[in-house]
Amino acid sequence: MRTGFIIGICVIILALIMLMIIGSNTRSGGGRAEESRLRPGMATYSSRDKAPFGSYVPFKVMENFFQGTKPKTVTRSFAKTYASTSGLKGQNNAYIIVAEHLWLTEADAQAMSSYVQDGNKLFLAIEETDSLLESTFGFKVKEETPVPAPLVLINKISRDSIVTQHFSNPHFGADTTFTARGITLNGHLASPDSGIITILGTNERHQPNFFRVPHGNGQLIVMLNPMTWTNYFLLKKNNIRALELQMAYLPEFPHNVYWDEFYKHLYGPQRDDFSDWQVLLKHPSLRWALILALVLLLLYILFESKRRQRLIPPKPVLANTSLDFAETLGRLYYLHHNNSNLANKMTQHLLEYIRQNYYLNTSAISTEFVTALSRKSGQPREFIEQLMNMVMEVKLAGNISDEQLQHYYNSIYLFYLKAK
Known part of the structure; x- marks a missing residue:
């Protein structure tokens, strides 16, 4: 609305200027x-x-x-x-x-x-x-x-x-x-x-x-x-x-x-x-019409070229929900000090993450599985092999110490952090 109002005011001012010029040109000395x-x-x-x-x-x-x-x-x-x-x-x-x-x-x-x-x-x-x-x-x-x-x-x-x-x-x-x-x-x-x-x-x-x-x-x-x-x-x-x-x-x-x-x-x-353009410009009425059209076009470009749509807010970067889940789960089970149960929950979530994101079968963790996961996740094979060894140890172990749980948690957290 404001842009249209400004253009309207400009058009009225130009029209008044043209009328003054035309009036001065047609005004006679004796009236x-x-x-x-x-x-x-x-x-x-x-x-x-x-x-x-x-x-x-x-x-x-x-x-x-x-x-x-x-x-x-x-x-x-x-x-x-x-x-x-x-x-x-x-x-x-x-x-x-x-x-x-x-x-x-x-x-x-x-x-x-x-x-x-x-x-x-x-x-x-x-x-x-x-x-x-x-x-x-x-x-x-x-x-x-x-x-x-x-x-x-x-x-x-x-x-x-x-x-x-x-x-x-x-x-x-x-x-x-x-x-x-x-x-x-x-x-x-x-x-x-x-x-x-x-x-x-x-x-x-x-x-x-x-x-x-x-x-x-x-x-x-x-x-x-x-x-x-x-x-x-x-x-x-x-x-x-x-x-x-x-x-x-x-x-x-x-x-x-x-x-x-x-x-x-x-x-x-x-x-x-x-050229025919020069003939056109020799007619005062056509010359003024052409000038007015060019001025209006300039005003249109000046005001209407600005973006009228509201700015789209930036889309937030997708967070790694698995990483957040691991942190929350760790804090929850750590308070109860049930290391074995917490490690198993972390293992289940890790394997589910691998199945959904890398489409790998986690029922059998073999050398081929380690190689495939390393290639798809973009992480070193040595790191993946150590992580999978810890997964097997957690499944077989009856009791897990605080130090083992902390090391296991840090490894999983690092895997989520560097996963692609």
Whole structure:
């Protein structure tokens, strides 16, 4: 009971510490949760995040664009997914990545190239591209860094900025401009007049930020304004149509649709030893759950590993009852001074002891008997022979002196003492 109480107290203390940490991380400077989430670098683009800059809304409505085909969530890098998923090696598939930065490895870029060349479409809604991606598919993106603002103005800038997205396809109709308050992203295509790349949309400066790159039998589609994939943007006015216009460039009846949940949780280039454990640790909730599980396991080992069963008392060493009997019998008969009777009783007990412990026939004491008893009792043959001679003398003698009785008693006592 005491151990369980201690573990319970430890769990409560850890839970309180975690709540304090989580509360301090989510506490905003002005006391308004939504305003604190409208800061650069706070976009998660996660399909489970219902916050303003999460992507819960587009993920839930996406299957409506593909005639009931539900997107499959991917939590590994593109290279690993492409190597282990047979569906990606076919045709007419759609793979969607919404992230802040696309940190690729050479294996990822090569796998993406093979995937698109086979006749599939890769849709990227990202704030910043990757040099490997640009060199693989033959385009260049230019980033315009805005003038740094004081920290005290960051909240005001993020709330007052207007995100604007234009779509260039004339078949979409006249009303193809969508706006909402949020974070303005200024990345755009550096060489829009290449003759190969198709411009699909522009930002508020009329710079191309939504374009399509043909590659083999497939296409790479890049949207440099992932704000149009956030809950905050799509739930304003009729902005859900901005998502519909982007989905129009993907197949209506794809074989498979994949939604990435890997690259949006990367905060730096991948390493060669990058594993699924590192992805797991990048999720705060999963990281804290893992830490809590390890702490509880440590507490369990610390307290429950102690022995809970009562100690078993030591078992006393078995005493030689024959030795005790001989002592008691000697004292009893010695008081009556009947030496002959006492010697006979001692002889009977000795022979009974030999029969029960060494399984020897005591009716005839011979040379073979002496040899066998010496071997089984582990005592010298000379001693056994002298003892048996005294046994025969006691049986034949009518009177026994005190000295003879004392010597006989000492010999028997020594035999019991050294018997094995």
